[in-house]
Amino acid sequence: MLTIKPRFETFEEYLIYDDNSEKLYELFNGELIEVPPESGFNVEIANFLFLKFSLLVGYRRVRGHGLELEVRGEPKNRYPDFTIIREEHIQQLSKRNTIRLNMAPPLLVMEIVSPGEIQKERDYIAKRIQYQDCCIPEYWIIDPQTQTILVLELVANVYTTVGNFSNDDLVRSPGFSQLDLKVSEVLNFN
Numbered sequence: 001m002l003t004i005k006p007r008f009e010t011f012e013e014y015l016i017y018d019d020n021s022e023k024l025y026e027l028f029n030g031e032l033i034e035v036p037p038e039s040g041f042n043v044e045i046a047n048f049l050f051l052k053f054s055l056l057v058g059y060r061r062v063r064g065h066g067l068e069l070e071v072r073g074e075p076k077n078r079y080p081d082f083t084i085i086r087e088e089h090i091q092q093l094s095k096r097n098t099i100r101l102n103m104a105p106p107l108l109v110m111e112i113v114s115p116g117e118i119q120k121e122r123d124y125i126a127k128r129i130q131y132q133d134c135c136i137p138e139y140w141i142i143d144p145q146t147q148t149i150l151v152l153e154l155v156a157n158v159y160t161t162v163g164n165f166s167n168d169d170l171v172r173s174p175g176f177s178q179l180d181l182k183v184s185e186v187l188n189f190n
Helices: 011-016 040-057 087-092 117-133 183-187
Strands: 025-028 031-034 068-070 082-084 108-112 138-143 148-155 158-166
Touching: 040 082, 040 108, 040 183, 108 117, 117 138, 117 158, 148 183
Parallel strands: 108 138
Antiparallel strands: 025 031, 082 108, 138 148, 148 158
């Protein structure tokens, strides 16, 4: 039996599509590309951060991998590993967990780098450009392979490095100065 893959001319067409599954897709050149599941270690890191940030901002403003961001370029959407949303997003996201380009950007997005050069390039270069373009004030790149957390802040529409933290360094967050978090707490579960 021949299966015809859906094609989408616009992001709005994609948003209407429902394949009755729980799968996550990136929209790339009008086609759906299934997003693979996260590794167990990456999920553990995101869960730990969920707990830490929930104490700071409340659990309703903390979103895991299922939050969808509309972005410019290709693909047309991303699923950050971890996001801190604004208070106004709580109601806006009640029907669909998607932040559109015409909405205020989230306050913070984080990506946890999976092994491999393609994944590293995606998080350090491609997503950085797209998140910067969306004017997301803060972007963290958590890299289990290098045991570092790179914190970037949007200054004059360009990401600048706040710090590349490792070991027992306290992670400095421009948007969440009350955060008390060491890199070793985030990346050393062994």
